Amino acid sequence: MKPAGISGIYKEGICERQIDELAMSSKNKNIRDLYRGINDFKRGYQPRSNSVKDENGDLLADSHSILNRLKNYFSQLLNVHRVNYVRQLEIHTAESLVPDSSPFEVESAIAKLKSLSHTLMLVPNLHWIVIEDAESPSSLVGKLLKNSGIAYTHLTAATPKQWKLREKESNWKKPRGVLQRNTALQWIRNNLKADVAQGVIYFADDDNSYGLEVFEEMRDTQMVSVWPVGLAGGLMVEMPVLDPKTGHVTGWNSAWRPERPFPVDMAGFAINLSHFLKHPEAKFSFNVESGYQESEILRHLVTQEQLEPKADNCTRVYVWHTRTEAPKLQSEKQLNKKGLKSNAGIEV
Amino acid sequence: MKPAGISGIYKEGICERQIDELAMSSKNKNIRDLYRGINDFKRGYQPRSNSVKDENGDLLADSHSILNRLKNYFSQLLNVHRVNYVRQLEIHTAESLVPDSSPFEVESAIAKLKSLSHTLMLVPNLHWIVIEDAESPSSLVGKLLKNSGIAYTHLTAATPKQWKLREKESNWKKPRGVLQRNTALQWIRNNLKADVAQGVIYFADDDNSYGLEVFEEMRDTQMVSVWPVGLAGGLMVEMPVLDPKTGHVTGWNSAWRPERPFPVDMAGFAINLSHFLKHPEAKFSFNVESGYQESEILRHLVTQEQLEPKADNCTRVYVWHTRTEAPKLQSEKQLNKKGLKSNAGIEV
Numbered sequence: 001m002k003p004a005g006i007s008g009i010y011k012e013g014i015c016e017r018q019i020d021e022l023a024m025s026s027k028n029k030n031i032r033d034l035y036r037g038i039n040d041f042k043r044g045y046q047p048r049s050n051s052v053k054d055e056n057g058d059l060l061a062d063s064h065s066i067l068n069r070l071k072n073y074f075s076q077l078l079n080v081h082r083v084n085y086v087r088q089l090e091i092h093t094a095e096s097l098v099p100d101s102s103p104f105e106v107e108s109a110i111a112k113l114k115s116l117s118h119t120l121m122l123v124p125n126l127h128w129i130v131i132e133d134a135e136s137p138s139s140l141v142g143k144l145l146k147n148s149g150i151a152y153t154h155l156t157a158a159t160p161k162q163w164k165l166r167e168k169e170s171n172w173k174k175p176r177g178v179l180q181r182n183t184a185l186q187w188i189r190n191n192l193k194a195d196v197a198q199g200v201i202y203f204a205d206d207d208n209s210y211g212l213e214v215f216e217e218m219r220d221t222q223m224v225s226v227w228p229v230g231l232a233g234g235l236m237v238e239m240p241v242l243d244p245k246t247g248h249v250t251g252w253n254s255a256w257r258p259e260r261p262f263p264v265d266m267a268g269f270a271i272n273l274s275h276f277l278k279h280p281e282a283k284f285s286f287n288v289e290s291g292y293q294e295s296e297i298l299r300h301l302v303t304q305e306q307l308e309p310k311a312d313n314c315t316r317v318y319v320w321h322t323r324t325e326a327p328k329l330q331s332e333k334q335l336n337k338k339g340l341k342s343n344a345g346i347e348v
Numbered sequence: 349m350k351p352a353g354i355s356g357i358y359k360e361g362i363c364e365r366q367i368d369e370l371a372m373s374s375k376n377k378n379i380r381d382l383y384r385g386i387n388d389f390k391r392g393y394q395p396r397s398n399s400v401k402d403e404n405g406d407l408l409a410d411s412h413s414i415l416n417r418l419k420n421y422f423s424q425l426l427n428v429h430r431v432n433y434v435r436q437l438e439i440h441t442a443e444s445l446v447p448d449s450s451p452f453e454v455e456s457a458i459a460k461l462k463s464l465s466h467t468l469m470l471v472p473n474l475h476w477i478v479i480e481d482a483e484s485p486s487s488l489v490g491k492l493l494k495n496s497g498i499a500y501t502h503l504t505a506a507t508p509k510q511w512k513l514r515e516k517e518s519n520w521k522k523p524r525g526v527l528q529r530n531t532a533l534q535w536i537r538n539n540l541k542a543d544v545a546q547g548v549i550y551f552a553d554d555d556n557s558y559g560l561e562v563f564e565e566m567r568d569t570q571m572v573s574v575w576p577v578g579l580a581g582g583l584m585v586e587m588p589v590l591d592p593k594t595g596h597v598t599g600w601n602s603a604w605r606p607e608r609p610f611p612v613d614m615a616g617f618a619i620n621l622s623h624f625l626k627h628p629e630a631k632f633s634f635n636v637e638s639g640y641q642e643s644e645i646l647r648h649l650v651t652q653e654q655l656e657p658k659a660d661n662c663t664r665v666y667v668w669h670t671r672t673e674a675p676k677l678q679s680e681k682q683l684n685k686k687g688l689k690s691n692a693g694i695e696v
Contacts, residue, residue: 107578111557111668118467118560209459212466228694230455234679235690253690255679317696320459323673331582331603342583342601346576348665 194277542625
């Protein structure tokens with residue numbers, strides 16, 4: 001049930017209706033509500049956000065009105081209790097299914113997802129699409145998402161057995177997250193329209209470390225934006241190389257498979273939502289070599305020349321390709337052989 | 349310069365003066381200020397928090413007054429720009445020093461510290477003490493702490509050469525973080541007084557995954573509280589075993605060195621600040637066997653019988669002992685041999 005593929009859509013200037021919908025979601029913990037409220041309202045105080053609107057959708061320009069709206073908004077939040085409307089949707093795949101992941105993998109996935117959720121809780125106007133690699137959505141992941149207060153969509157897509165990594169098989173032997181990311185992309189295509197959708201698609205991973213800056217940088221992506229990724233591709237920083245005069249991407253500093261059309265890490269680019277929706281052929285594939293997933297989707301969406309460099313002309317690192325160790329659970333395995341387990345009766 | 353030892357003090361019902369001081373700190377980014385404001389104010393809306401006070405320190409009881417205070421507070425936040433007062437303090441140790449950590453370690457440490465900072469940003473009334481294992485505090489860590497908006501103290505303590513792990517030496521060969529944690533504890537002793545200090549000491553680690561719940565659970569610790577830790581000690585969950593009748597800790601389910609007086613992970617307990625200050629002998633030591641650091645400090649502070657079980661009588665997991673892989677940077681090492689590096693001119 002490991003949540004392998006996680007996609008985030010980052011909405012910008014999104015229609016008010018949807019914001020209201022999000023504000024109505026996941027009201028089961030006051031602490032979360034408050035952060036949600038803040039996430040929505042903070043946009044009013046940031047230079048790059050456009051407006052604070054009142055209950056009727058009218059623009060508020062002076063600080064007095066804005067603060068009053070804030071007061072009313074908090075007042076509403078304080079009076080709403082446990083509205084359990086959460087947009088949730090399940091997609092069951094027709095693929096042949098494999099046994100569920102081990103309890104170790106589940107526990108480790110939950111721990112990592114929890115850390116990632118704290119980063120995403122600090123990002124305004126984010127919709128988190130989480131795809132579990134499982135037959136049906138687990139209550140553990142569902143509870144975590146609900147408690148985070150983040151607007152989310154919880155889907156499942158079970159990797160076919162022939163594409164699952166065997167124990168001790170290297171990470172790069174088989175493409176990972178292809179089906180999960182494509183499931184997220186299909187959900188986006190099914191639920192949003194190119195002519196009205198505003199936002200950015202970003203492929204997040206529960207192993208990586210994200211600075212909050214990266215979510216701000218990607219916000220005004222027109223087609224596809226790119227930036228440096230720390231600790232990726234065997235380098236301290238893997239990144240686009242820019243022409244100092246034009247500021248366009250002219251190449252890459254990648255050392256691993258530099259011949260790839262787009263030698264960039266999954267954490268190093270974002271796609272404009274509307275632009276993506278105009279290209280139905282853009283997706284990931286099981287039929288490309290290791291390291292070519294990013295190139296596979298990007299070749300349908302952008303040329304190297306068109307890429308939009310972010311992070312101060314690619315001079316700053318805001319995201320790192322960190323990896324979490326597989327937990328070492330020798331004692332647990334010995335217990336299991338005796339029919340015992342350390343976590344009987346324990347809730348995560 | 350790896351920040352090896354990190355300690356958090358979690359203040360409860362702390363004096364208003366200090367909160368005001370914290371609110372004045374680190375005002376260099378509006379987004380952070382807002383979260384800080386929230387962290388302070390949220391306590392007013394949580395059942396366990398006692399009060400919202402107005403500018404004169406008087407208690408506000410009705411929702412109208414509370415919301416007005418909120419409005420004023422946000423108004424103040426909006427009008428304060430870049431106040432750079434940050435409580436910062438440097439301790440230089442007299443120990444023999446060793447060369448700085450490699451750039452890989454620095455980069456990896458920053459990535460992990462950033463993720464941890466996002467979790468801590470969501471915890472109200474937290475003071476973060478960060479100890480760098482370095483001769484002098486790095487600007488990278490300093491910038492990260494300042495930008496987080498969290499109240500912090502940034503110290504250094506360089507591990508003596510004979511206690512540094514050599515390359516490929518196992519983690520458990522030499523005690524880690526002893527000097528750093530003791531430096532934090534000494535800072536606490538130097539700066540706080542037992543008769544007025546309120547709060548809880550918790551030893552956080554940038555590798556672990558923390559649910560926000562754990563910070564709430566530890567808040568009312570009287571002496572020493574304990575709870576389960578996921579993926580620790582070779583088990584799915586390592587935890588205290590309670591007497592079902594009395595609710596007291598009667599033992600542990602630990603499989604690794606279960607003969608230890610307190611076979612508990614560093615992430616599995618918290619100490620009342622005032623109680624700690626009354627026991628000047630409580631600290632960590634280089635002269636104990638692997639796995640005995642927790643027992644070393646706890647033996648001065650508490651008996652097993654006195655431990656306060658948290659997390660619904662130790663039936664829930666709110667923290668996981670995850671570990672981050674050392675980054676694989678073969679290509680970078682090859683570049684370095686040629687006198688090159690991937691990150692020339694790049695800022696983290």
